[in-house]
Amino acid sequence: MTRRRVDDEQYGQLTRRASELIRRVDEGTLPFDYAMGQLQRVIQHYVVTFVVDFDERRWKDLRYGNYTGANYDAKTEHFPVLYTGKAEVTAEL
Numbered sequence: 001m002t003r004r005r006v007d008d009e010q011y012g013q014l015t016r017r018a019s020e021l022i023r024r025v026d027e028g029t030l031p032f033d034y035a036m037g038q039l040q041r042v043i044q045h046y047v048v049t050f051v052v053d054f055d056e057r058r059w060k061d062l063r064y065g066n067y068t069g070a071n072y073d074a075k076t077e078h079f080p081v082l083y084t085g086k087a088e089v090t091a092e093l
Helices: 008-027 032-043 059-064
Strands: 047-053 086-092
Touching (some): 008 032
Antiparallel strands (some): 047 086
């Protein structure tokens, strides 16, 4: 017997989401090709989600990391801050 790596609640959540996906494809509110493409990316680990803390500053890492050819004039004023706080970011590899 194969041991499940998720608990019953997680398995239920996954099953409900899969059912919702199938229902939306069936009713035409989600294109089949798009749904299949996204599922394939998830299965092949092409989509990665992570949290970015835009308030965390790492300039000292650049200055003191002893990188060859580093620009020691790297300062906050040269890199305007476009976002603040934390955000979940999805990257497609």
